[in-house]
Amino acid sequence: MDYENIIFETEQGIATITFNRPKALNALNNALLDEFAHALDTIAEDEKIRVLVVTGQGEKSFVAGADIKEITTLNPLEAKTFAGKGHDIIGRLQNLAIPVIAAVNGFALGGGSEIALACDFIYASENAKFGLPEISLGIIPGFGGTQRLPRLLGKNRAKEMIFTGDMISAEEAMSYGMVNSVYPYENLMEAVLKTARKMAKKGRVSLRAAKQVINAGMDVDLGSGCRMECDAFALCIASEDAKEGTTAFIEKRKPEFCGTLSGTLKG
Numbered sequence: 192m193d194y195e196n197i198i199f200e201t202e203q204g205i206a207t208i209t210f211n212r213p214k215a216l217n218a219l220n221n222a223l224l225d226e227f228a229h230a231l232d233t234i235a236e237d238e239k240i241r242v243l244v245v246t247g248q249g250e251k252s253f254v255a256g257a258d259i260k261e262i263t264t265l266n267p268l269e270a271k272t273f274a275g276k277g278h279d280i281i282g283r284l285q286n287l288a289i290p291v292i293a294a295v296n297g298f299a300l301g302g303g304s305e306i307a308l309a310c311d312f313i314y315a316s317e318n319a320k321f322g323l324p325e326i327s328l329g330i331i332p333g334f335g336g337t338q339r340l341p342r343l344l345g346k347n348r349a350k351e352m353i354f355t356g357d358m359i360s361a362e363e364a365m366s367y368g369m370v371n372s373v374y375p376y377e378n379l380m381e382a383v384l385k386t387a388r389k390m391a392k393k394g395r396v397s398l399r400a401a402k403q404v405i406n407a408g409m410d411v412d413l414g415s416g417c418r419m420e421c422d423a424f425a426l427c428i429a430s431e432d433a434k435e436g437t438t439a440f441i442e443k444r445k446p447e448f449c450g451t452l453s454g455t456l457k458g
């Protein structure tokens with residue numbers, strides 16, 4: 192697929208998807224969503240990719256939400272299909288086996304915040320602003336905001352943001368636990384890539400297991416989550432990565448993780 196609305200790059204096991212409609216503040220139109228979905232599927236099938244970074248083109252915006260000009264043309268059935276498409280793609284993003292970092296470089300509004308919320312964690316630039324402003328358009332969040340925001344921030348903080356439509360700064364988002372770290376704009380990608388490179392060197396099997404257990408465990412009671420962890424721990428022990436990691440410790444050297452259960456892939 193030729194990408195026109197995103198930039199999709201891979202370097203040393205780290206993929207970067209850059210939302211690329213800067214004249215519309217990287218708003219999510221249907222064409223962009225199709226390209227995003229295609230890139231996510233490509234990443235899911237490529238075992239050499241260890242970490243994904245998502246960010247926005249330009250200094251102003253990560254993603255300013257769904258494309259409002261497209262939304263105005265939708266009838267209710269089309270709106271349901273559009274929301275379903277967004278949920279499907281953002282679900283695929285959340286369920287990728289590899290870690291995903293959102294590098295939020297400006298406005299993350301509506302669908303932009305919803306994408307960031309589905310990533311494993313968020314680093315933001317000092318100029319970043321987060322918000323779910325749909326209420327001011329007479330609609331509500333449609334790509335998961337009413338569900339993921341309360342789970343992350345707590346119900347009351349999320350209600351205040353969704354009912355007022357107000358934006359919050361990167362610093363406020365960090366104080367709410369939504370953003371892990373805040374950097375000057377020019378240092379954001381360097382910080383994101385430093386963390387991405389660190390994770391890319393870890394075992395793929397154990398990273399996948401940790402991500403799956405944390406995500407699935409958040410939706411169940413503690414006992415069920417702990418049982419999932421036992422199963423995943425047992426699976427990890429069977430991996431080449433576990434043999435390499437524990438042997439390297441005993442041999443006092445750095446581990447070199449191969450990346451698959453069979454250990455056949457070098458990457």
Ligand code: CAA
Pocket residue numbers: 214215216218219255256257258259260277298300301302303305324325328331332333334335336
């Ligand atoms: N959709 C379509 N175009 C958008 C857009 C959006 N979400 N956000 C910005 N743009 C366009 C503007 O129309 C403008 O285009 P023109 O130059 O052709 O007029 C261009 O981007 C620059 O925007 P502004 O001139 O408005 O820039 P600003 O600095 O004055 O304001 C802003 C920036 C506060 C982000 C403002 O653009 C804004 O409020 N945007 C809309 C944000 C929003 O409501 N997002 C939610 C969308 S609905 C949604 O996301 C539903 C869902 O859950 C999936």
